[in-house]
Amino acid sequence: MSRDYSPPVYEAERFHCPFSKCGAFAHMNWRQIANDVFTAECASCNGKSIWREYLAKTGISYQKAGTLLYPVATLAPHHHPDLPEHIQSDFEEARLICAQSPRAAAALLRLCVQKLCNHLLGKEGDINTQIGELVKNGLPIKVQKALDSVRVIGNESVHPGTMDLNDTPELALVLFRLVNLIVQNCITDPNEADEIFGSLPANKIKGIEIRDKGTK
Numbered sequence: 544m545s546r547d548y549s550p551p552v553y554e555a556e557r558f559h560c561p562f563s564k565c566g567a568f569a570h571m572n573w574r575q576i577a578n579d580v581f582t583a584e585c586a587s588c589n590g591k592s593i594w595r596e597y598l599a600k601t602g603i604s605y606q607k608a609g610t611l612l613y614p615v616a617t618l619a620p621h622h623h624p625d626l627p628e629h630i631q632s633d634f635e636e637a638r639l640i641c642a643q644s645p646r647a648a649a650a651l652l653r654l655c656v657q658k659l660c661n662h663l664l665g666k667e668g669d670i671n672t673q674i675g676e677l678v679k680n681g682l683p684i685k686v687q688k689a690l691d692s693v694r695v696i697g698n699e700s701v702h703p704g705t706m707d708l709n710d711t712p713e714l715a716l717v718l719f720r721l722v723n724l725i726v727q728n729c730i731t732d733p734n735e736a737d738e739i740f741g742s743l744p745a746n747k748i749k750g751i752e753i754r755d756k757g758t759k
């Protein structure tokens with residue numbers, strides 16, 4: 544993906560903010576911070592994008608252009624809103640480095656899955672054993688597949704040889720979606736069911752409890 548911009552975007556007073564959380568078509572306040580490095584502060588989110596200026600050849604003449612250094616553009620999806628807070632920074636870091644190093648992103652996503660398993664089981668342990676335990680507790684097969692895929696691919700990516708994710712960056716992108724799928728199935732869906740169940744009339748819940756006692 545090209546990160547080079549010639550005017551009108553580069554040096555423009557207004558353009559689409561490159562921060563994915565913002566993206567507003569906003570006024571930009573340019574400032575020079577080094578010889579050829581400039582920042583553009585977004586009036587909408589106050590985020591400062593960083594640009595390196597260079598001369599781009601157009602025909603026989605040159606014109607000023609800029610390369611966006613920060614934020615790094617990424618195609619990786621955002622984390623699921625229900626991803627526990629203490630795991631969000633690992634996910635976000637994986638997004639930021641995904642374009643440069645799909646392998647590093649995959650290793651970080653494996654760490655996310657490790658932490659998710661700890662979170663779901665309420666204890667720490669070996670990731671492989673933890674997934675086994677979740678399966679025993681009734682984890683749907685598609686979620687188990689997602690967990691194992693991120694676990695294995697993330698691990699292979701730090702042991703060079705069998706799988707080089709840098710050759711297949713698309714695969715790293717799939718891992719982001721799998722982590723989100725795990726969150727949807729293991730956190731969001733059960734929470735929703737709990738919420739709806741909790742809103743049933745008290746006497747109905749009592750009746751259900753009596754029924755279940757009777758069938759045990």
Ligand SMILES: [Zn+2]
Pocket residue numbers: 560561562565566567569585586587588589590
């Ligand atoms: Zn912005």
